[in-house]
Structure formats: C-alpha cells, structure tokens
Amino acid sequence: MSTADVSTPSPILRFSTRRDWAARQVIGYLMQQAVENPRCLSLAAGLVDEASLPIDETREAVARLFADPQKSRTALQYGTTPGAEAVRKVFLRHLARLEDRPLESLGVSADRMVLTTGSQQLLSIVGEVLLDPGDICIVGGPTYFVFLGTLHGLGAEIVTIPTDEHGMRMDLLEEELARIDDEGRLDRVKLIYLVDYYANPSGTSLSTERRREVVAIARRWSRAHRIFILEDAAYRELRYDGPALPSVWSFDDAKDTVILAQTFSKSFSPGLRTGFGVLPEPLLKPVCDRKSNEDFGSSNFNQNLIATVIDAGLYAPHVEQVCDAYRNKRDAMVAAAERHFADIPGASWITPQGGLYVWMTLPDSIDTSFEGPLFARATRIDEVMYVPGDLCFGGDPGDRPRNHMRLSFGVLAPEKIDEGMRRLANAVRTVSGG
C-alpha cells in the first residue's frame, strides 16, 4: 500500500486513441467562432429558417397525441432500439411518397428501418460497424465536413473523388477503384459516401444516370466483400426547382448495397433530432447492437410526434411552405452574388435547385481557410461569416483547394442575405487588393 500513497498531485490524463482522432472535428470550432463574433451576419450556420419552424403543427400534433391516453403513455415510455414499429410504418409510407411508388413495390418492410438521432447518428453508426482504422471510405470532393470528422474519429482512410455539376464523377470513381485494386488494397474499401440531393456543401445533385451507375460500380467491385453505399439524403425534401430525383437506394434492386439515410431535421424541425435509415438486412443487427451500446434508442416521444404530424396531414403542407421560404432565400442569395461578386474576376458560384447552400469559388490566389487573411478580415472587420471550403475536403490539409466558400441561405432573412453577401464581397475585394 505504501507505494500507492506516493501520489502525483496532478496526474496526467490519458485518453483513448480514438479520442485523439476525434479531436479533428471542426464543428465545435466553427460554433465557437460564431459565439466569439456575435455581430457577424452568418452565412456559415447550417441552422434552418426560424420563421418557418413548425410551431402550430407541433402544437397540434401534441394535442392529438395527448388526446389519446394510451398513445401518450406509449410515447412517453421507452421505445425499442430501432424505434416503435407503428412509427416505422408511418415513416415507410412517407418514404414511398417520396419515391413516388406504392408501398408494396418499395421492396422492403418497416423491419428494415432504424430510427436515429437525426441522420448523423446513422452515418456515425454505419461508420462504426463497418470501418476499422485504415479502412477506406470513398467520398466526393467537396463533401459534408461533419462526416469527414466522423471518419477521422474512426481512423478511416478518406479517398476523395472529384465532383462536377452532376455530383461524384463515376468515371473517376471507377479509375480510383482500379488504382486501389492495383495497389492490392481493394479489401480495405468498405463504403462509398454520397450526399446526393442538393449536397452540403456544393448544392449539386447526383444525376439520375449516375445514381444507377454507382450501384452497378459498387456491386462490380464487391469482389473481396460487399462495398456499401451510404446515401445521405438529408436535403432531399428541400426541392425548389427541377424534377424529384429517385434515390440511389431505388436502383438497388436486391436492396443489399445501399444504406439510405434521411432526416426530418431540414424538412420539419432539427430540434426534434429525428432521422431514419433503411438498411440492407445484414446491417440491421450490427447497427442496432451498436445503437444499444450508445443510447438503446432515440427519443420515442419525438418519433411518435412526427408520425402524428404525418398521419394528421400536417407534414406535406408544411414542407411546401418551407420550400417556398427557402426558394425566396436561394433567389436572394443568387441575386446578391450577381450584384456583389459579378465584377470580382475568377469568382463563380453554383445555383442550387434545393438545399441550403451556395458553393462559391474564388481565384486560387485567395485563401479562404481559417488561417487565411479573408476569414479574419470577414469575421472581424466586415462582420460576416462563411464556412471555409477546405474543411469540406478529405486528405492532407496541404493538398486541399483553399479557394472555396460554403454560403448558407438558411438562417438569414432575404435582406440580410444581401447585406451579408455585400460585406463578403467587400472582404474579398480588400484581401485581393482590389
């Protein structure tokens, strides 16, 4: 016992290896920037439009739910790890409407669904059950930066495939798989991650042809083992123009390759943190086992609440309203880009048909990163904030393009969007010496 008494006054701290990997998540730093620069107009935040949050719909759904004592008790009690079957059935009907197909022809039952804390939890759990350190996840460049943090947290290797206005380049995906195979590393490829509707951050959608193609590619290269596709359809319902695209999942006839991740965060309320996944059968138990370890079930109350919203016919009209509001904001941001950036040489941007983001490209000479002069100038002097584009690329920081910005029209009112874009253009002109 005597040795034990020779205690160090302030022992050192030893975390897990994975903790060190997780330290690369940047969303906390971004939020801190927002807190430290409260006067900034935020073109950075991925928050949703406050004015169109569903107060009346939620109030009405709570009233309906609580009008039935048994339903209220069920909602306030524990659910099961994948979520209550009754709720999953409502969500599956919702999915059938989005797919524009009869429920019976979807090819799956509600048994294939798992309800999660937003769709982010599904992305994280899929990573957990598939990826060992050093395993490869293929992503688009650019892609959703929070998922890059999740992949870093797993110690996964991130392989980036360039994108164009139709999403991930399938020819380059095929080339990259061949290259990895040549290196004898095909057995490390486990997952292809696609943000395929009005992507965060690029605003582009995967073309229908490529949706079909990516399933075929994943199957063709599943020689060593099954390569899964993780389809992140978070922005699917925020459609302002153009056709409703079929999901990649709908092209997976055998329903054994694509994991579909959706959420009610963008279309209804992020505060309810309710998402769902549709999974290939062999992934169900691994995902539920993992979820049991993490929280053994997301909020049963919120899941029942959203099912009530849908059943009561309150959901579709709300989504229409939300889309009207965002369409106006999208138009305001694109008009503001024309107004304030048209005369900046080398500046270009993509007009999205949905989602929350305009992806802007500046001349190579302008470094948009946290460390560059533009971010400091914009946040501290011009008082406007954006998400540096380099955060949305995998790979070594030195190899990432640093001349992009993700601009969100989610939070600000249209007139503030114009003012934010004016300020940002001013910052760009200043640092580029213009």
Added chain:
Amino acid sequence: MSTADVSTPSPILRFSTRRDWAARQVIGYLMQQAVENPRCLSLAAGLVDEASLPIDETREAVARLFADPQKSRTALQYGTTPGAEAVRKVFLRHLARLEDRPLESLGVSADRMVLTTGSQQLLSIVGEVLLDPGDICIVGGPTYFVFLGTLHGLGAEIVTIPTDEHGMRMDLLEEELARIDDEGRLDRVKLIYLVDYYANPSGTSLSTERRREVVAIARRWSRAHRIFILEDAAYRELRYDGPALPSVWSFDDAKDTVILAQTFSKSFSPGLRTGFGVLPEPLLKPVCDRKSNEDFGSSNFNQNLIATVIDAGLYAPHVEQVCDAYRNKRDAMVAAAERHFADIPGASWITPQGGLYVWMTLPDSIDTSFEGPLFARATRIDEVMYVPGDLCFGGDPGDRPRNHMRLSFGVLAPEKIDEGMRRLANAVRTVSGG
C-alpha cells in the same frame, strides 16, 4: 477493368472489429424474448410505471413553451452539442436541490454540463474517449448489464469487485488495484464505474463512508494517470425510504475525478431520452468532440421541455407521485416474495430503499441463465419473465454466479406483481424438484 467484371454474386460481409465486440450486447435478445413470449408477466423489463407517466405535466409544459414564439423557435431549432446554456443552468439548479446545497457552493458552473440522450449516451461516450481495447474498467459485481455490453463493444477489460449491502467493497477495490499494480498493469486502469443509488440490479446503495473513500482511492492510485470515477446516478430520485445520500461527485472537492451521470428517464419520462453529465474540465472537449461525431446534439426540444417542467414547478410534485407509486409496488413485490418464496430453501432477497429492482438469490444448484431450465420453464410454462443474474457480471461466462435474478417492479400493477412472483416461485419449485 476486366478483373472488376468477374464479380462474386453474393459478396461476403466484412464488419469492423468493434462490431464483433458489440455483438455481445444482450438487451436485444432480452427484448426479443419479451416479444416471443407476449403472454408472460414481465418482471424483466426496465420500463417505468405507465400510470404515472407525466401526460398532464408534459402537455402543460408544451403549452407554456409554445406560448412564447421565441422560446418555441429556439426549442425547435438546432441546439449546440453540449445543449443550450439556458437549459444547462436549469439542470444545474436542479442538481443543487438534489445535493441540498446552494448553487454557488456546488463548485462548478453549467459549463461543466453536457446534455445527452438519456444517461446511457454519456456512459458510452466516456467509455469511447477513455478506453482503448485492453484498458481496464472496474465495476461492481453485479452491475448494470447494458454498460457491460458497452464495455465489451469497446474491447475493454472488465474487472469485477464484489459488492455487499453497502455497495462496492472498498477494501477489495484497494486489494484489486494493488494486485493489478503488482502485475505492472496499473497504467491500464482508466475508470471505476459505480451505480451507487438503488443500483440496477442489486437495489443497494453505496454507503456515505464508501462514497468518500472511493474518491480517495481513485486519487491515491492515479499515479500513472488520472483514474476517473463514473457515477451512474440513474435511480437517485426514486427514493422511497431512508436518507437522501450525497453523490460521490460531492466528495470530489477538486472536481477533477468524478463524472456524474444523471437522467430524467426514471424520474420523469424515458420517452424524452434526456440525461446530463457533470464532467471534470479536461473531459469536456473530448466528450463534446465525440458527441459531435455521433449526433452533434441530443433533442433540443426535449431538453427545453424538461427545463420548462422544472421552471414551472411541475417536476418536484411529479417525482413525489412517482415515488409513491413505486413505493407501493416495491412493497407489493417484497410482500409477494415473503408470501411465495419464504419456504424455498436458500432463497433470499434484498429490500431496496429506492429504484426499480429486487435482487433475488437462489440456491447455487438453480441455474437462472438463459441456457438453464428455469428460464425456459418460467417463460414458456409459468409465463413470467425475469433477467438472469449472470448477465449482470463481467468476466468469463463460466466464472459468473448463475443463481441470481433481477426482478423489476417497474411495469406491472401491484396485483400483477403478486401473480408474477407466484408464478416464478412455482417455476423455481418445479425445476428444483420441490
């Protein structure tokens, strides 16, 4: 490209190593047993009393929250990863009331709090950020079986310290640490896990003296690095008799050793899945980084709802009601044990002063495990279900005691509890040939 076309029709599946570890979680199997034996009276489920679920309180809190448009929008919008500061402040005041201390003398601010999906998510995340495969977590025997599954999922080594009616034996903890140190493995010990209020499954609480002692022991043995204590206070508020015990956390003067995990699941509603932790400062960033990767925040709506319940004075009277209901049920179960088990030689049980569980010991000759004859007989013929006690012990299955049962009085009405206990006693008598 030609090689790629030689595809295997049904590729094999390759999961992560951690997925295989996570497959040992038993809660799914237990739930499946309940589904497959629907006529069983459940003395197994950890669900809460349905009749006392807070329908009126929740309805009232929703009305109050939605009476203020700004508050409603805030609640329906994204929160931050650790939870909104305003909510954390309400929860800290709640904690001060439980500790029976003025807020100012708690020794921490709301900055030390992280809000989670139930307390389970905090347990899981603390494991994630501290434990590498092979690292040691010390637990009581018996302990909370879901956390054992979480530890298995991390590849952690579980070291079990015997407990008595006052909780974990501190003399044996000290001896075990000395033994591990002698083996040169003290640097693998990262965490001591305590379910210290009306424990799941034993029903016992850690004595005040041992609460003080365990903090001193953790400090004394923090030679290689800080050994943290994870205090799982899930059942703290379900107190039916006896004094309100101070938390282990309250004895951690420097507030650098104890992680306090609490939840509103048992005291208010599990369907809202809202818990909170109070953490030593150096754990805040690791826990929030990990949480960012998992879900970047639990339901902001539910957190605001519970804060409203507390602020409106609806919480304390509800907890009183809940405790009254459970006290009756506890009494019903103990009376039923006297009535039906008193004449079974070697049967004994602990009368808990709170919580949801009666821990029953049977003669060594009776195997209560899933594989034993009692479980089959009880579920299929006598139609009553319990949780086999061996699930609540770490270590090799062969080394665990198999003559215990966890009996829950949470779900059933008092008369059903008596009937369930009668059936169970009948099953025990049958398999013991009595």
